[in-house]
Every structure is written in structure tokens, then in C-alpha cells.
Amino acid sequence: MSGERRFYEAPAAGTRRSAPAALRNREPIAHVLRGWLPPEGLVLELASGSGEHVVYFAEQFPRLDWQPSDVHPDALSSIAGWREEAGLANVRPPLIIDAAGPEWPIDRADAVLSINMVHISPWKSALGLLDGAARLLRAGAPLILYGPWLEDGIPTVESNLAFDADLKRRDPEWGLRRVEDFSEAAAHRGFDLEATHAMPANNLMLLYRRR
Numbered sequence: 771m772s773g774e775r776r777f778y779e780a781p782a783a784g785t786r787r788s789a790p791a792a793l794r795n796r797e798p799i800a801h802v803l804r805g806w807l808p809p810e811g812l813v814l815e816l817a818s819g820s821g822e823h824v825v826y827f828a829e830q831f832p833r834l835d836w837q838p839s840d841v842h843p844d845a846l847s848s849i850a851g852w853r854e855e856a857g858l859a860n861v862r863p864p865l866i867i868d869a870a871g872p873e874w875p876i877d878r879a880d881a882v883l884s885i886n887m888v889h890i891s892p893w894k895s896a897l898g899l900l901d902g903a904a905r906l907l908r909a910g911a912p913l914i915l916y917g918p919w920l921e922d923g924i925p926t927v928e929s930n931l932a933f934d935a936d937l938k939r940r941d942p943e944w945g946l947r948r949v950e951d952f953s954e955a956a957a958h959r960g961f962d963l964e965a966t967h968a969m970p971a972n973n974l975m976l977l978y979r980r981r
Contacts, residue, residue, distance in 0.1 A: 778790075778791060778886075778890075779820065784851065785847040785848055785850070785851040786820070786821075786848050786851035786852055786855070787819070787820040787821075787844065787845065787848035788820055788822065789819055789820045789822060791886070792819070792820060792822040792823050793822065794970075794971075795916070795969070795970065795971070795973070796822070796823055796826045796827075798969055798970055799823070799827075799885065799916055799969070799975070800826070800827060800830045800831075802967050802969075802975050803827065803830075803831070803883075803914070806912055806914055806965075806975075806977050807831060807834065807881055807912065807914075808834075808880050808881060808911070808912070809833060810833045810834060810880075811834060811835070811879075811880025811881065812834070812835045812836075812837060812878070812879050812880050812881075813827075813831075813834050813835070813836050813837065813879065813880065813881045813882070813883055814837045814839065814876060814879040814881070814882050814883070814906065815827075815836065815837065815838050815839065815883045815884070815885070816839055816867060816869055816882060816883070816884045816887060816899060816902075817839070817840055817841075817869065817884060817885070817886075817887035817891075818838035818839055818840050818845065818849050818864065819840065819845055819848075819849075819885075819886070820845065820848045820849070820852070821838055821845070821848050821849030821850075821851070821852035821853065821864070822852060823885055824836050824838040824849065824852075824853075824861060825852045825853060825855075825856045825858065825861060828856070828858045828860050828861045829856070829858065832860060834860065835860050835862065836860055836861045836862065837862045837865065837876065837879070838853070838861065838862070838864045838865070839864055839865040839866070839867040839876075840864060840866070840867070841866060841867060841868045841869075845864075846864050846866065849864040850863065850864060867902075868895075868898075869884075869887065869891065869895040869896075869898045869899045869902065870891075870892070870894045870895045870897075870898035871898065872898075872901075874902050874905070874906070876906065877905075877906070878906055878908075879906045879907060879911070880907075880908075880911055881907075881911055881912045881913075881914065882899075882902075882903040882906060882907060882911075882912075882913045882914070883914045883915075883916075884899055884913075884914070884915050884916070885915075885916045885917065886916065886917045887899070887915075887917070888915060888917060888947055888952070889917055889918060889934075889937060889944060889945060889946050889947060890937065890944055891943075891944065892941075892943035892944070893943065893947070896947060896952060896955070897955055900913075900955055900956055900959045900961065901959060903959075903961070903980075904959045904960055904961070904980070907980040908980065909980050909981060910979060910980060911979070911980045912964075912977055912978065912979060912980075913956075913961055913977075913978040913979075913980070914975065914976070914977055914978075915952075915975065915976045915978075916969065916973060916974070916975045916976075917973055917974070918930050918933060918934075918946050918972060918973050918974070919946060919947060919948070919949050919952075919973075919974045919976070920934075920946050920947065920948045920949065921948070921949045921950070921974075922948065922949075922950050926946075927972045929972060930946060930972050933946070934946040949963075949966070949974070949976065952976075953978075956978050960980055960981045961978040961979065961980055961981065962978060962979055962981060963976060963977070963978055964977045964978065964979045965977040
């Protein structure tokens with residue numbers, strides 16, 4: 771509900787929310803993005819949350835335009851607050867986007883980025899993310915994801931198993947996803963998994979390319 775901070779957020783300071791994990795992981799994520807993002811164009815960040823990531827990335831990649839989005843009113847207010855404080859010309863006003871929805875209020879992008887969304891939403895939202903990215907991205911454009919994942923043949927660390935169980939207690943439709951399941955769904959929508967990158971705190975970044 772609007773006005774209630776989500777479990778991964780610190781207490782709000784006015785309209786601006788803060789996610790401690792975002793402050794810890796933004797530099798490692800940006801390091802990988804330097805090799806994966808196009809040199810210029812428009813990046814849509816789906817489920818921008820507090821808005822801290824998009825402002826930081828806009829500072830790091832000034833030749834790219836950044837389009838934040840979310841579906842939660844409190845997140846949209848927080849994104850707007852961080853955007854106003856940063857005063858960056860390459861951060862657009864946030865859009866209301868429901869990843870699972872059949873239509874998004876944007877018709878093109880040069881890259882799509884999703885951080886820590888797929889496991890904190892129903893599977894239909896993950897499929898909607900792929901459907902939306904397929905509508906927006908041209909051939910060769912990247913779809914980039916970050917978060918905790920399960921992989922066949924790779925033991926899952928105890929902390930991620932505990933996190934998965936906690937997510938499912940919060941909502942039975944949430945939980946860590948298998949890379950293989952997501953990649954199969956992505957392949958049906960014209961995306962190929964090009965690269966994975968191990969990240970701190972047992973997270974993973976995935977790079978898909980539009981065929």
C-alpha cells in the first residue's frame with residue numbers, strides 16, 4: 771500500500787525512499803553495465819523502486835537517457851524526489867508501468883534494465899517483462915537483469931535459500947527463479963542469453979540480446 775515502506779527499504783525521508791542494498795550494489799552493477807549498455811540512446815528501467823539506481827546510473831552514463839518506471843505510487847513519488855534533487859537532464863519523469871500489463875506507455879527503447887524485480891513479483895510479471903521488452907527493443911538491443919537466481923548444476927548458497935523461503939512466506943507467487951526457465955521463456959520471445967556475470971552477495975547479472 772502507498773505510504774508503507776517495503777521490506778527492503780529504510781524508513782522514508784519525505785517522499786524519497788532509500789533501499790540500503792541499492793547503495794551497496796550500484797557500483798558493481800554500473801561496472802558491468804559499462805560493457806553491456808549501448809554508448810547512447812534510451813534505457814528503460816523497469817520497476818525502479820526508490821529511484822536511487824536510475825539517478826546514479828544517469829550520472830555514470832551521461833550520454834544515455836534514462837526512463838525510470840514503477841507501478842507503486844510511493845515508488846513513483848520517491849523516483850520523482852530523487853530526480854528533482856539530482857537535477858539531471860538525462861533522467862525522464864517516471865512512468866507508471868505494470869510489467870504484467872499488455873500495454874506500456876512507451877513505444878521504443880535502446881536497452882531495458884530490471885534490477886531485483888523478477889523474484890519480488892509473480893511469474894506473470896517476468897513474462898510480461900519479456901513481452902514488453904520484445905515490443906520495445908530492436909534486433910541486437912540488450913535486456914539486462916540483476917538479482918538472485920537459481921541455476922541448474924550450481925549449488926544455491928544457504929542465504930539465497932533462506933531468502934527464497936522468506937519471499938514465498940510473504941507471497942506464494944514470489945521467489946527466486948531458475949535462469950533456465952527464464953531463458954526458455956525469453957527464447958520464445960526472441961531473446962538469447964549472451965552472458966552472465968557473478969555479482970557480490972550471491973547475485974547474478976544476465977544479458978539477453980534481441981534477435
